[in-house]
Amino acid sequence: MKIYILIICTLFLGVPIIAQNQKVKLGVKAGLNISSLNFDESEMNSSSKTGFTGGIMVEVPLAKNFSLQPELLYSQQGTKVSFSDNDVTNSNYDSTIKLNYLNIPVMLKYYVLEGLSIQAGPQIGILLKANNKYQDDFLGYENHDSFNLKEYSSGIDTSVNLGLGYQFKDKFYADLRYNISYSNVFKESDVDYFINNDIKNRVFQISIGYFFK
Numbered sequence: 001m002k003i004y005i006l007i008i009c010t011l012f013l014g015v016p017i018i019a020q021n022q023k024v025k026l027g028v029k030a031g032l033n034i035s036s037l038n039f040d041e042s043e044m045n046s047s048s049k050t051g052f053t054g055g056i057m058v059e060v061p062l063a064k065n066f067s068l069q070p071e072l073l074y075s076q077q078g079t080k081v082s083f084s085d086n087d088v089t090n091s092n093y094d095s096t097i098k099l100n101y102l103n104i105p106v107m108l109k110y111y112v113l114e115g116l117s118i119q120a121g122p123q124i125g126i127l128l129k130a131n132n133k134y135q136d137d138f139l140g141y142e143n144h145d146s147f148n149l150k151e152y153s154s155g156i157d158t159s160v161n162l163g164l165g166y167q168f169k170d171k172f173y174a175d176l177r178y179n180i181s182y183s184n185v186f187k188e189s190d191v192d193y194f195i196n197n198d199i200k201n202r203v204f205q206i207s208i209g210y211f212f213k
Helices: 002-013 015-019
Strands: 025-037 044-047 049-063 066-084 091-113 116-138 141-148 156-167 172-181 201-211
Touching (some): 025 044, 025 172, 049 091, 066 116, 066 201, 091 156, 116 172, 156 201
Antiparallel strands (some): 025 201, 044 066, 049 066, 066 091, 116 141, 116 156, 156 172, 172 201
């Protein structure tokens, strides 16, 4: 964990040094996450979950048409899961897995046209909270409960972002991104809770922002 904190501090504290006399822009952003987890279980049905994302961003010009944009974002992710046993009457399971992260994307931006940029870059996510809220119905008996998934989680999510951004002339900014995780969300598996250790995050993100200078 210490090495990730060091990386974060280096990125944000080192921005003025990297930029030197270049025009650095500080901004804020907020948006909508449409997230999912890639379950491999064929008997389970998963669907996307919506959530909030927001935080700060810094754009640092590097060269003609190129900029670096590190960000620090709070991100609500997860998925919705349902299961039905056809061999048992009135047997259903529905749950919402909530994963809250502190994400640190570092985006390389290339402006293909004035205002329009294509983006790509790595991201580190630090898991803040993991919870599963579920409802099951077995033979007509309903049960509602929730439990903490933090002890099963790996704690750190590593991923890559791909996207498009547009800088309006009045300092407003918008972007679309798709985040693909290549690390496992959970380090342990538990059949009773429908958790396995090869689940990965997938997030589509729409956000708007504002640069102060």
